[in-house]
Amino acid sequence: MSGAHGSTVTRLYVAGDSRIHRISPEVKLVAVFAVVVVGAVTPRTEVVAFSVYVVAALMVVAMSGIGLIKYLRRLTVIVPFILFAFVIPFVGGGEKLNVAGVALSVDGLWAMWNILVKAALGATMSIVLSATTPVTNLLHGLTRLRVPRLLVAIISFMLRYIDVLVEQLGRMRRSMVARGHDPRWLWQVKPIASSAGALFVRSYERGERVHQAMLARGYSGVMPAMTNQRASINEWIAVMVYPAVCFGVLMLAVV
């Protein structure tokens, strides 16, 4: 039923007490978002600007104490995009560049670089954020950033119940396998479809029961505020230096 095994919710967090860990979640969220936006709007030809972003991002990774290996392993989530990007120089049109006897599209190479560097930068920021901030704190951060509490509550319920759902699905699957179900072909998909249906109904019923449990404890349609601590101005300033530097570099590059 329940176990101490890592759940979907807590798996990404890497316990630690680095300076990055200690930043308030709302500040971290805003800083990450700002860095990603600055990266995304930087023209792809501004190689110098990108070099600064990448160096800065790697410094943040180092400061967070996640560990290079763990970081690189998590970075592999962008592999599918990279694979796609590597195709573009071969199929792109326009001016060609001859590399070792293969004609590559110059435009395609830039497109590839663009995808690679921006995906890596965005992924790095997400990795640092998720590895240094417990999910609950992220939710608090969202609340303090005035994201509607109902929305935060929905995310929070999703995180709370995803493991319960996965377990339920596992139990149903085991019970199918125990009765000789061995899906190999498309026409054997029916039991899977019906178990998805059953899972939906069960989740719906659970939702109703949870709602009753909430009502029983005085819920009146508004999620209560649980924390009232906020990040200090000093912390905001100290942390926002990072996206500000990136933005400065971008301005220097394009102006």
Next chain:
Amino acid sequence: MPSSSIEVRDLRYRYPGEHHDALTGLSLSVSAGERVAVLGPNGSGKTTFVMHLNGLLSMQSGEIAIGDTSVTEDHLREIRRRVGAVFQDADDQLFMTTVREDVAFGPANLGVTGDELNALVEQTLARVGASGYADRNPHHLSGGEKRRVAIATVLSMNPDVLILDEPTSGLDPAGRRELIDLLAGLDQTQLIVTHDLPLALQLCERSVIVSGGQVVADGATAELLADEALLAQHRLELPLGFDPSRL
């Protein structure tokens, strides 16, 4: 520690779309501080009944009062503070991502915030023997831990009445004993809905049997459990070899 009496008179309820009443004139009176077991077969209306006590099901006919407050739309907020309901599946009760937030949910709805809220959470967790669980994910607790934390989520609202739906289902023997110790140490008026007859005998001097949507027997637990014909008539059975007179 506060506790309130419960007064239920002629409660009738029919679920929408059904042809039979789930409750057919249920009456029960429990004095303040009393602990009463509500026994009965599946589908007898036990859960339907207890869901009326804090207004989760709105009354169609009859009367309920907790202390001197009647359970009506106007008093729902107060009633829900005073009547703590612990549901059968702790996964329904623990819906936040940390134990702390779950225990804080009730009092936060009542307007408690900040340090006072934190202190209340720690205090309540200590009362159920779950100190140090505050920052854990409810999903990672054992069955017994979940049940105790679920009780903490209502105790934090400082209720006068506790309603527990099958509190021992799915617990291992040690978890069950710990839960019994916990409940025995609480002063609130308690209604314990259960199939676990030895639990009823151990915790409650008085039991009622609900069958067909009404109370069909009300008396000392030891006497009710000694009446084999009565138990058999309402699909209740003692565990093999269990002799209530020898406890």
